[in-house]
C-alpha cells in the first residue's frame with residue numbers, strides 16, 4: 242500500500258525491459274509513492290522491449306542510453322534535468338548482461354572479449370552513471386543511487402559465470418564511489434543483493450529453475466519477489482534511509498546467512514533411501 246514516501250522526488254530508472262523486470266516493478270512503485278520518473282534503457286532494448294507501455298502507465302519519458310557509452314549518459318542526465326526542471330533525487334541501476342552466459346560459454350572457457358563486455362555492461366556502467374551524474378551535478382543532496390547485485394559476488398555459484406566477478410566489482414564501485422559522493426554531495430550509493438528472480442536476465446543463467454527452488458527451500462522467509470525488491474528500492478530512495486550508504490544489503494529471505502535448511506536435509510535423506 243503506497244504511503245507517498247517519494248512525494249516530490251524525481252528519479253531515473255534504468256533497465257525496465259518487460260513487466261517481469263525488477264526495474265519495471267520499481268518504476269510502478271516509485272510513481273505510486275508519488276515520484277516523477279524518467280525511464281532509460283539501451284537502444285536495442287527500446288526496440289525489442291515494452292518500455293513504451295510502462296512509460297504510459299508512469300507518465301514518464303523514455304530516453305535511450307547505452308550504459309557503456311559516456312556520451313549517452315551525459316545526454317541522458319542533461320535531458321532528465323530538463324524534463325524534471327532541475328536536479329533529481331534517485332537513480333536505479335538495474336542493468337546486467339553477460340555475452341558468455343548468453344552464448345553458453347563456461348567460466349573456465351570464457352572468451353575474454355566477452356568477459357570485458359560483461360564487466361563493462363554489468364559493473365563499470367555503475368561507475369559511468371555515477372560519474373556522469375556527478376559531472377552534471379544532477380543529484381540533490383541526500384540523493385540515493387541503488388544498483389542490483391547477487392550473492393555470487395561473495396560465494397561461488399558456478400552457473401552464474403563471469404557475472405559473479407561483475408557483481409563483485411559492482412559492489413566495490415558502490416562502496417568506493419559512495420565514499421566520494423557522500424563527502425562531496427551527501428549522496429548515498431548502495432547495492433541490493435536480491436534473491437533469484439524470474440526475469441529475462443535471471444532465467445538466462447544455466448539451471449535457473451532448479452536453483453530458484455533450491456534458494457526457496459534454503460531461505461527461512463522464502464525468495465524475495467521482484468515486487469518486494471521494488472519496495473526495498475523505494476525505501477532506499479526515501480528519506481528514511483538517509484544515513485545508509487556504501488552497503489551491500491541482502492534482500493533474500495535469509496538465504497545469505499543460512500548454512501543448510503531442514504527442507505534440504507530431508508530432500509537429501511529421501512534421495513538416499
Ligand SMILES: NC(=O)c1ccc[n+]([C@@H]2O[C@H](COP(=O)([O-])OP(=O)(O)OC[C@H]3O[C@@H](n4cnc5c(N)ncnc54)[C@H](O)[C@@H]3O)[C@@H](O)[C@H]2O)c1
Pocket residue numbers: 255256257258259261262263264282283286306307308309334335336337338362389390391434435436437438439440441442443444
Ligand atoms: N533476476 C535475478 O535473478 C536477479 C537476481 C539478483 C540481481 N539481479 C540483477 O537485477 C538487475 C536487473 O535484472 P532483471 O532480473 O530485472 O532482468 P532484465 O533482463 O529485465 O533487466 C536487465 C536490463 O539490463 C538492460 N541492459 C543490458 N545491457 C544494457 C546496456 N548496455 N545499457 C543499458 N541497459 C542495458 C537490459 O536491456 C534489461 O532491461 C541486473 O543487474 C541483474 O543482474 C537479478
